Amino acid sequence: MKVLSVIGARPQFIKLAPLSRILRKNHQEYIVHTGQHYDYNMSQSFFDDLEIAAPDKNLGVGSDTQSAQTAKMLVRLEKEMIEYKPDVVVVFGDTNSTLAGALAASKLNIPVAHVEAGLRSFNRKMPEEINRILADRISDFLFCPTPTAMDHLKREGLSEHSFLVGDVMVDALNYFSEIAQKKVDPLNRFKLTPKNYSLATIHRAVNTDNDQNLQNIMSAFLESGEVIIFPIHPRTRKYLQEYGLVDRIETSDNVILAEPLNYLEMLVLEKNARKILTDSGGMQKEAFIWGVPCITLRDETEWTETVEEGWNVLTGASQDKILSAISGFNPKKERSFSYGDGKSSEKIVGILAED
Ligand code: UD1
Secondary structure, three states: OEEEEEEOOHHHHHHHHHHHHHHHHHOEEEEEEOOOOOOHHHOHHHHHHHOOOOOOEEOOOOOOOHHHHHHHHHHHHHHHHHHHOOOEEEEEOOOHHHHHHHHHHHHOOOOEEEEOOOOOOOOOOOHHHHHHHHHHHHOOEEEEOOHHHHHHHHHOOOHHHEEEOOOHHHHHHHHHHHHHHHHOOHHHHOOOOOOOOEEEEOOOHHHHOOHHHHHHHHHHHHHHOOOEEEEOOHHHHHHHHHOOOHHHHHOOOOEEEEOOOOHHHHHHHHHHOOEEEEOOHHHHHHHHHHOOOEEEOOOOOOOHHHHHOOOEEEOOOOHHHHHHHHHHOOOOOOOOOOOOOOOHHHHHHHHHHHO
C-alpha cells in the first residue's frame, strides 16, 4: 500500500508518530508537511522527539488568512498527489491542512482516510468545526476516537464508512511517556515541584483575538496566586504584546512564561501538574488520561466524555469561573471512560490494508 500522509500543525505531528511507525513496517509512506507550522518549536522539535521520518516534502505554505492558507495548500498538495499516486491519503484532526488534504485527494478520486473523524463542537464560528464537517463528508474511511464521534457521523448519514478505533493520541502517550521521563526534566528546568503548580496553554482565536477574553483569562491567572507555567503559542504572544499584557505577566510572581514546549516536556509537565488550564483539545484528553483536573477555557468542548466523567469543567473566558475552578475544582471520582487501548494505529493500518 502506498500512503500519502498530510500534516502541517503541531497536534498532527503527534498523531502521525504512532501511525507512521506501524504503517512503515509493511507499507510505503510519503509524508507531506504543508508548512502551516514552521517555527522550530512548533514543528521541527516534534520531529526530533517523536522519531518520525523527515517529511518527503515541505510545501512551505506558512501563515495567512484562513482561505488563502487553505488555497495555497490545495494547489501544492494536488501536485504532490498526482506525482506520488498514493492508494490512500491520510489526514489528521481538524486543521486547515486536514481540509486541504482531504479536498485535494477527493478531487483526484484518491480514497481519503480521516483520523479523528466525527468530532463536533457544534460551534461553526470555529474554523476547525468547518474543517471537520467537510473533511468527514468527503472521506472514505472515518476513523473515530469515541462512540460519541460515531453517533455524530450516524446522524449525518456517514455510518457506512465509520470505524471506532480509539484515539491515536493514547498510542502516542503510552509510547512516549516513559521516554519522556528519561529524556527531559522540565520540572528542574522551571524549578517546579510535582503537584505544586498548574499548566496553562491558550491558542484558540476565540481567546487570543479577543481583547476582553484574553484580559479576563490573564487577570484570573495573575490573581489566583497559583504558580502557573504558561508556554505560549506565537499567536498568543503576538496578542499579549498587542494588548500590553506581557509586562504584567513578566513582573508577576506566579505566572511563568515559556516558549512553546516540545511534546516530551509537555507530557511530564501535564502528568505532574495540579491542574491544567487550556483551550486545546489534545490537552483536555491528556489531562483526563493522567487524572489531572482540567479547566477548559472555552464554552464548549468536542471531548464531552471528560466533562461527563467530572474531570473537566468549562469556564469559557469568565474570570470568576476560572478563579473558582483554580481554587475549588477537585474531582475525586474514578474515571470509567477510556479513549483507547493504545492500539488505535494498528487498527487503522489493519482496516486500510484489508480494503
Ligand atoms: C492551528 C489549527 C488549530 C490547532 C493549532 C495547533 C487551523 C484553523 N487551526 O491553529 O486547530 O489546534 O494549529 O497549534 O488550522 N505562527 C507562528 N509560527 C508558527 C505557526 C504559527 O508564528 O510556526 C503564528 C502566526 O502568526 C499565525 C498564527 O500563529 O498567523 C496562527 O497560526 P495558524 O497555523 O493559522 O493557526 P493556529 O492558531 O496555530
